[in-house]
Amino acid sequence: MTPHSTNGNGCAAATDKRRLAFDANGNMPLTESELDEMVEQLQTKFAEVMDILRIDRASDPNSRETPRRLARMWVQELFIGRYTPPPPVTIFPNRKRVNELVISRGIEVMSVCSHHWQPISGTCTIGYMPGEYIIGLSKLTRIVEWFSRRGQIQEEMGEQIADYLEQLLKPRALGVIISAKHYCMIARGVEADHEHSDMVTSVMRGLLQTDANLRNEFLQLANM
Numbered sequence: 490m491t492p493h494s495t496n497g498n499g500c501a502a503a504t505d506k507r508r509l510a511f512d513a514n515g516n517m518p519l520t521e522s523e524l525d526e527m528v529e530q531l532q533t534k535f536a537e538v539m540d541i542l543r544i545d546r547a548s549d550p551n552s553r554e555t556p557r558r559l560a561r562m563w564v565q566e567l568f569i570g571r572y573t574p575p576p577p578v579t580i581f582p583n584r585k586r587v588n589e590l591v592i593s594r595g596i597e598v599m600s601v602c603s604h605h606w607q608p609i610s611g612t613c614t615i616g617y618m619p620g621e622y623i624i625g626l627s628k629l630t631r632i633v634e635w636f637s638r639r640g641q642i643q644e645e646m647g648e649q650i651a652d653y654l655e656q657l658l659k660p661r662a663l664g665v666i667i668s669a670k671h672y673c674m675i676a677r678g679v680e681a682d683h684e685h686s687d688m689v690t691s692v693m694r695g696l697l698q699t700d701a702n703l704r705n706e707f708l709q710l711a712n713m
Contacts, residue, residue, distance in 0.1 A: 571640075580624050613633050
């Protein structure tokens, strides 16, 4: 039986989940036992990498448990958004017919660059003008974390978050701004200065695409 491809929300399903490969920023929920098996396999491979790098794990106490630490970190922390279902989210009716921007700023972004597997660290601002529904602000943080804890490029992460919220809330306007430092630039390659290496991306949907005044208001509020 052929596995299903990744869908519009970056999700995938398959008959044999342990063998299916999918995009670094995709999603396919796995069981605890499958994750444990992944950790065990990765531990072996990270030990091989350290051996190739000629790191003496036997005599160096700081490196002895590193393969296990790395395996757990990648599966249970840095890439956990690939293997878990979306966070539970409750939406509420917009009873008061709120028709102004609702903005949440300073949402933490901690991700990993798909190209070099270096950290992406920054913040996300989400603003929306409700239609029929509103959402608790803490749920926006959980959604951002779910999409960021994967191998990402920042441009696609913003689009994924916007797609998900648009489908969930059907807002009249939606904006997602991400500002982040990329350690693939800071720690290697061009070795950009830490204070001047932020990358900023924005996604505008609905009225924020077509109404210049509303877009300017959102950008001003986002930068307060």
